[in-house]
Amino acid sequence: MNDDGELPAGVERRTIGGRERLATRGEPVSGEPTDGEWRAWDPSRSKLGAMIDFGMDVGLTGGEHALYLGAAAGTTVSHVADFAGPTYAVEFAPRPMRDLLDVAADRDRLFPLLKDARRPETYAHIVESDLDVVVQDVATRGQAAVAIRNARFLSEDGRLLMAVKARSEDVTAEPSDVFEDVRSELSDEYRILESQRLEPHHTDHLGVVATPR
Ligand SMILES: C[S@@+](CC[C@H](N)C(=O)[O-])C[C@H]1O[C@@H](n2cnc3c(N)ncnc32)[C@H](O)[C@@H]1O
Numbered sequence: 001m002n003d004d005g006e007l008p009a010g011v012e013r014r015t016i017g018g019r020e021r022l023a024t025r026g027e028p029v030s031g032e033p034t035d036g037e038w039r040a041w042d043p044s045r046s047k048l049g050a051m052i053d054f055g056m057d058v059g060l061t062g063g064e065h066a067l068y069l070g071a072a073a074g075t076t077v078s079h080v081a082d083f084a085g086p087t088y089a090v091e092f093a094p095r096p097m098r099d100l101l102d103v104a105a106d107r108d109r110l111f112p113l114l115k116d117a118r119r120p121e122t123y124a125h126i127v128e129s130d131l132d133v134v135v136q137d138v139a140t141r142g143q144a145a146v147a148i149r150n151a152r153f154l155s156e157d158g159r160l161l162m163a164v165k166a167r168s169e170d171v172t173a174e175p176s177d178v179f180e181d182v183r184s185e186l187s188d189e190y191r192i193l194e195s196q197r198l199e200p201h202h203t204d205h206l207g208v209v210a211t212p213r
Contacts, residue, residue: 006055009062010083016040022053024082027106029074043201046076047137047163050201051209056194058209059159060084065131067153069117069146070138072096074103074110080135081110088127092116117146120153130155136162141169144185147210151189154212160190163198164206175204186210 007013014023016035023038033040043053051058064084068077071089073096081087081104089104089112091097097114104110115123117138131153138146143164154160164182166175183192190210198205 007052008058008060008064008083011041011052011060011062011079012038014038022049024079026078026082029078029103041079046079047198047202047205047207048076048135048161049079050198051161051163051196051207053201054196054198054207056196056207056209058161059193060133060161064133065128067127067131067134067150069134069136069150070140071100071112072137073099076137077110077135078103078107081107084133085109086111086128088113088123090115090117090123118142118149120150124152127153129153131158133159133161136160139163139165139168143169144182147186148189151212157211159193160208160210160212162186162208162210163202164208166204166206175206179206182206183208189213 012023013020017033021040023040025038028039041049043050062083066084066087068089071077071091077089087110100112104112113123134150134154136147147160147162166178169178191213192210194209196207198207
């Protein structure tokens with residue numbers, strides 16, 4: 001934990017480009033503003049960034065061993081790898097994976113895996129067990145099922161930090177109904193500690209903090 005109390009060590013609110021922004025220390029990945037050493041972590045481009053910016057109790061203190069599901073080109077997982085320990089980044093689409101490999105070239109704690117998060121048995125031999133945190137942002141149908149299948153990697157008091165995109169489950173349903181269904185499905189495997197909608201940064205998304213039962 002850093003001096004701000006609520007933020008993990010390695011995450012700070014710093015003045016960059018004339019205004020206070022969430023920031024981590026590392027090489028920029030997509031032209032984000034920096035103060036030379038720290039780079040801005042934009043909550044409107046990152047659901048985990050929004051969860052932290054909103055003050056959700058994500059339970060991160062820095063140095064966590066992490067699994068990140070839905071890494072895409074690395075916008076968010078690069079920030080995680082800036083403050084966490086070993087960070088395994090699962091992405092199943094080859095195109096963003098190419099960019100993620102470039103991002104990982106500057107980060108010796110970031111391990112990209114071209115894998116399907118619905119099939120954790122295909123990376124269970126690479127990823128550590130007893131992880132401190134699983135971050136999930138897959139924006140696909142069956143988001144609760146993905147989280148449940150990957151619970152196997154978490155330690156007893158580990159955290160799931162999950163973004164749920166309502167429209168990926170059902171474009172026609174009321175997002176609040178989708179979120180209720182996802183929370184209910186997750187409850188088989190997880191105790192939900194907190195959940196909060198991520199507007200205005202992310203429309204029709206829910207941030208969930210949970211721990212294994
Ligand atoms: C919303 S984007 C993630 C953005 C990223 N988390 C960030 O903030 O930088 C969702 C990503 O999840 C990936 N994805 C969806 N289903 C997946 C699966 N079953 N396994 C691995 N990746 C998946 C997609 O290819 C896409 O790149």
